[in-house]
Amino acid sequence: MKRLKWLALPLALMLVVLAGCQAVAGFDINKALVQSLTLTSGESKQTLSIELVPAPGASAEDLEIIKLINSFSLTVDSGKTQDATHASIKGAVGFNGEKLPFHLSMDDEGMAVLVDGAKQPIYIPLDYAEEGVPNMDAYMEDIQKFSTQAGEFFIKHLPNPNKISVKKVTEPVNGESVNLTNLQVELNGEELLNLVKPFLTNVAGDEEGIKTVVGAFYDAIYPIISSEFATDFEGEDALGTLAESKPVAVAAISAAIKSELDGFLAKYDQSLAELKAELPELETVLGKDTVLKLNLYFDGNQNIRKENMELTVALPADEDLPIQAVKLRTDSELWNVGGKVDIDEVDTSAGVLDLTDENVTPGQVLRSFKSDSQLYKWLKDDLQITYKYVLLDPYNDYYDVISKDNTSFVPLRYVSEELDAEIKWTQGSKQIVIIDDITGGQIVVTQGSKQASVNGSPVTLAQPVFVHEDGTTYVPLRFIAESLGATVSVDEDGWITIERQ
Incomplete structure (x- = not known):
């Protein structure tokens, strides 16, 4: 039972996307949220923090660990997205009263990270073609198209929560005052459960929409699974069925999804009652104390330019669990959306430390950092990688x-x-x-x-x-x-x- 109850936690994260889709005060929320799914160029800055709320009776040792975790923060001073495969971030990670500046950049071939005190960048290759994995670059356009269509489909069918409002505001974005439309949403765990059934009912009733999404999925996934990479996997009969023809495959998969949804909805109330009886912890995790507060700010082109989010997830009382809630806070600003952006590349000309190399030892990792640097101390003293x-x-x-x-x-x-x-x-x-x-x-x-x-x-x-x-x-x-x-x-x-x- 202790393992099962944590299955409820990911459900709380659905609160983030259930921001409503119907027009409010003349503002087309559906269109604005769908547009935010499309990857474009831009610049940004962001802060993120986490807070574990101690449970009554938490031990001194537990409180010390909680304090350490609560000291974590992430600050992005400069985030740049040039296109789908080129991006860079300059910022700092906070931990235990210290700040660790870092610089990250990503291109078609890999990701390089230079942290304060490092003698050379850490490198993680992203091109696995030579290892037998297909080069995903060739499929990115269809994958992006599927992601957009799927997002549009699901957002379209999301019902509005009770607390949702829209107003015109003027807010600072990167030091500039900008006229924006502020979408405010507040939603708790109890309201989430009330939204799930109508959402699924809307989805099940849109048969043409299901076929459209399945068709986009087919276009994105079939070239990948039919590549040379997929010949090592079992399931040739299923692959043959997919290859027979797109209309046949789409019709069969869509009908199966529709049938499953109808069957699930027919037993939804009974299944939910049984789940609550089996997992009484759901009453807490998806109760009134689990709350999402979200503020999205859109410009005249319906681009998100600013975001403030606070998510509190209540946890059930348990003698083995020293926390009663988890709070996540994030604030961000975006500008130069869709404009010309050149990323800040990490200089790798003097060599890198490839962490995907299975022969890299703890000593090699440590020697990549100055012995008086904060990261060296974290790796050796806190993480004890040499133990x-x-x-x-x-x-x-x-x-x-x-x-x-x-x-x-x-x-x-x-x-x-x-x-x-x-x-x-x-x-x-x-x-x-x-x-x-x-x-x-x-x-x-x-x-x-x-x-x-x-x-x-x-x-x-x-x-x-x-x-x-x-x-x-x-x-x-x-x-x-x-x-x-x-x-x-x-x-x-x-x-x-x-x-x-």
């Missing part, structure tokens, strides 16, 4: 722990790789170099010798490094672990723990 925990059973052959002359030996490569260290060994040489992932320091050992060095300083081992009969090189456990910044402990049952903070 390692290795448990060895000396009595189990799987772990290959060998006790020799009162010294525990472990395979050099195994322990080194568990701690993300790099091993370099020259063929024909008995000398092995281990490079510490975090510090970049070097540890040098020699097969058959007690003599070693750590960062250039000589060290004498308790027992010499040796090569096992299976060809594996073994080193004293405590030496290699501690040289790589870890601690070693043994419990009363003999289990060995290697831990690095």
